[in-house]
Amino acid sequence: MIKITEKNRSIVFLAGTILIGILLIGAVMYIEYDDVEDIEIVNxxxxxxxxxxxxxxxxxKQQNFNPTSYSTLATEIDASYQQGLINSSAKTNLITNLTSVYSGLVYNQCGFFLAGTNANSSTDVLNWLAQLERISAKNVKIDNYRNQIKWYQYYSLSLPTKVNNFIRPGITNYDEATYKVLKxxxxxxxxxxxxxxxxxxxSKIRTELTAKLERFNTQFYTSE
Known part of the structure; x- marks a missing residue:
């Protein structure tokens, strides 16, 4: 049996004090760590x-074409950036992707117009090309479509008018060189x-105008 002396009693008391101190420090550190975790979650x-x-x-790509879709989404992208929901790199990536997708949609509308498969006017399509040029800068594809739309209008509207103006006054207005150029x-x-x-x-315009010119040519040479 260990005899408890005054010296032993002091040692036991000191050890107990140290143990309690360690436990208190551990408890405080646990509480502080828990608080830090809570702060990290909140922030x-x-x-x-x-x-x-x-x-x-x-x-x-799956929706009906809407010329306001670019500006609407570009505004949303910028708002997300301003609110810190996306960084500058993500914003650039999204705008680049949006521009590429919207460009394809505008080019599709140009192709549909030139193929005669939609009811949009040349003014509408040219306005969309002008908008796209402001968004993505001038490029060869925009110029090519703009040029083809110009000639589309010429051959479907201006050329028939030229042929009619040549024929309307009658055979006194006939000129063989003009006839050959027009034909x-x-x-x-x-x-x-x-x-x-x-x-x-x-094909219909060619057939109709060719027939008109040939009749006029025949009329001139058989009128005498």
Whole structure:
């Protein structure tokens, strides 16, 4: 049996004091750590809107064309950036993607117009090209579509008017050189690409104008 002396009693008391101190320090550290964890959760940054915006851009391909869709989404992207929901790199990525998708949609509308498969006017399509030029800068594709739309209008509206103005005054207005130039232009439509001038709309125009010119030519040479 250990005999408890005054010296032993002091040692036991000191050891107990140290143990209690260690336990108290541990408890305080645990509480402080728990508080830090709580603070980190509260201050956690808000969720990013990047995947939501990315999906909205992709969905444009499945929706009916809307010329306001670019500005609407560009505004949403900028708002997310201003609110800290996306960083500058994500914003640049989204705007680049949006511009690419919207460019494709505008080019599709140009192709539909030139193929005669939608009811949009040339003014509408040219306005969309002008908008796209402001968004993405001038490029060859925009120039090509703009040029083809110009010739589309010429061969569908201006050339028939020229032929009618040549014929309307009668045989006194007949000129063989003018007749040959007009007939060649009607039959070849040289400035319009084959994929457009071979569509039913222009085939009909060629047939009708060629017939008018040939009748006028025959009338002139058989009138005497």
């Amino acid at each position: 956690e940054p808000p969720s990013t809107t990047f995947p939501i915006l990315e999906k909205k851009i992709a969905n444009l 060649t232009e009607v039959q070849q439509m040289p400035n319009l690409k084959p994929e457009y001038k071979n569509k039913a709309k222009f």
